[in-house]
Amino acid sequence: MNLLKSLDRGLVRIEGFAAVLFLLVMLLLGFAQVVLRNLFSGGFVWGDVLLRHMVLWIGFFGAALAASQERHINIDAITRFLPKRVQSALHMITNLFAAVISYLLFRAALTFVGFEIEDKHMVFGEIPSLYAEIIIPVGFALLAIHFLIRAVLRGTEMAGKADPA
Numbered sequence: 001m002n003l004l005k006s007l008d009r010g011l012v013r014i015e016g017f018a019a020v021l022f023l024l025v026m027l028l029l030g031f032a033q034v035v036l037r038n039l040f041s042g043g044f045v046w047g048d049v050l051l052r053h054m055v056l057w058i059g060f061f062g063a064a065l066a067a068s069q070e071r072h073i074n075i076d077a078i079t080r081f082l083p084k085r086v087q088s089a090l091h092m093i094t095n096l097f098a099a100v101i102s103y104l105l106f107r108a109a110l111t112f113v114g115f116e117i118e119d120k121h122m123v124f125g126e127i128p129s130l131y132a133e134i135i136i137p138v139g140f141a142l143l144a145i146h147f148l149i150r151a152v153l154r155g156t157e158m159a160g161k162a163d164p165a
Contacts, residue, residue, distance in 0.1 A: 019061040053132040060139025067146035095151035102144035109137035
């Protein structure tokens with residue numbers, strides 16, 4: 001279990017660093033675009049395209065960070081009134097379900113990116129769309145990993161409470 005916790009902490013550090021870095025670049029680029037447009041009637045031709053794709057990257061990193069802390073969207077109107085053991089079991093089941101769905105979306109995203117590569121689609125100029133869209137399968141893979149880790153940790157937590165040894 002220590003290996004899973006270490007993997008999770010390592011991923012969280014990388015995702016957090018990437019999210020902060022992307023947000024900083026977005027703020028600087030957005031500010032530069034505004035200044036260049038207002039003062040020089042111009043700007044970076046590629047700036048808006050990059051900003052749109054960086055929003056997608058930050059969204060996936062944020063979702064992965066939320067999943068790692070079990071702060072992803074959930075509805076707990078009923079579960080909060082259930083016994084703790086039942087709550088843990090339901091959290092484990094929903095994390096497993098979310099991991100499976102994330103894995104299926106990962107596979108679909110790989111197919112999508114494969115089609116984009118096959119069609120030689122460009123995001124801007126001569127830059128292949130692969131560089132902008134690779135976050136989609138990577139993001140779903142990160143989500144699947146975090147949900148799976150949460151499910152395993154919940155399962156071992158429940159087993160540890162059931163077995164006093």
